[in-house]
Amino acid sequence: MNQSGTFYGIGVGPGDPELLTVKAMKALKIIDVLIAPKTEKKSDSVALSIAQPYLKPSVEIIYQTFPMVKDFAEETEVFKANTDEILHELQSGRNVGFATLGDPMFYSTYIYIFRLLEPCGVKIVTIPGVPAFLAIAAQIGRPLAYGNDILTIIPATADLEAINTALDHADATVLMKVYKNFPEVVDALKARGMIEEAVLVSRCGLDDEKIITDVAAHKQEHLNYLSTILTRRNHD
Numbered sequence: 001m002n003q004s005g006t007f008y009g010i011g012v013g014p015g016d017p018e019l020l021t022v023k024a025m026k027a028l029k030i031i032d033v034l035i036a037p038k039t040e041k042k043s044d045s046v047a048l049s050i051a052q053p054y055l056k057p058s059v060e061i062i063y064q065t066f067p068m069v070k071d072f073a074e075e076t077e078v079f080k081a082n083t084d085e086i087l088h089e090l091q092s093g094r095n096v097g098f099a100t101l102g103d104p105m106f107y108s109t110y111i112y113i114f115r116l117l118e119p120c121g122v123k124i125v126t127i128p129g130v131p132a133f134l135a136i137a138a139q140i141g142r143p144l145a146y147g148n149d150i151l152t153i154i155p156a157t158a159d160l161e162a163i164n165t166a167l168d169h170a171d172a173t174v175l176m177k178v179y180k181n182f183p184e185v186v187d188a189l190k191a192r193g194m195i196e197e198a199v200l201v202s203r204c205g206l207d208d209e210k211i212i213t214d215v216a217a218h219k220q221e222h223l224n225y226l227s228t229i230l231t232r233r234n235h236d
């Protein structure tokens, strides 16, 4: 019987193909199968395009579609089916990689697959990656947190009430997943004197990267899913 392969959760960073770790590059070189996650709406996988230059020519690429998770309990079937497909590959002795944008353990689809695979007794290696908010801080030359700053990270897809409560106590702040709720987020930041310091970055490190410093003026803009805001409370 074949020995099971290893499952690699590989953080490929937020976009710039040079922002991969040496470990990520090594794992991409040895895997036999790469799982390329994509959403229902898109036909391409950004994680795959970052990983592609490092893959061996014989690698098999399997696209897996994942829903945007609001309630995991309602979406379990899709995740289970994708996990079964991965298990099947591992049990046939192949090493399988799962490419994740940024870091795999940070607001990532990988987390759901990891949780389903963990009890199956397969070998899992998770390779951290540069999360988008840190690449953005470097790109725009904005120290994110220093001294005794408390950093708050808020997914803008959360309930507006929860966002407002978090912002009430926040100083240095990262807002992830800013797209649908963008106008409400702008209002919430304005009300707390946090809009002037806000910088929004879409698709950091990719060819069509966009940096917006007058965030309020763009309130009605349709944003790409890969959009993040960095801000801090103005203490003046």
Ligand SMILES: C[S@@+](CC[C@H](N)C(=O)[O-])C[C@H]1O[C@@H](n2cnc3c(N)ncnc32)[C@H](O)[C@@H]1O
Pocket (backbone or CB within 6 Å): 014, 015, 100, 101, 102, 103, 104, 105, 106, 107, 108, 109, 130, 131, 132, 133, 175, 176, 177, 178, 201, 202, 203, 204, 205, 206, 225, 226, 227, 228
């Ligand atoms: C599902 S989360 C994935 C986070 C990722 N695991 C990380 O470590 O950054 C998706 C969110 O990450 C942020 N993001 C990921 N890549 C980005 C990029 N290249 N530019 C700006 N924001 C990005 C956006 O806030 C996006 O809505």
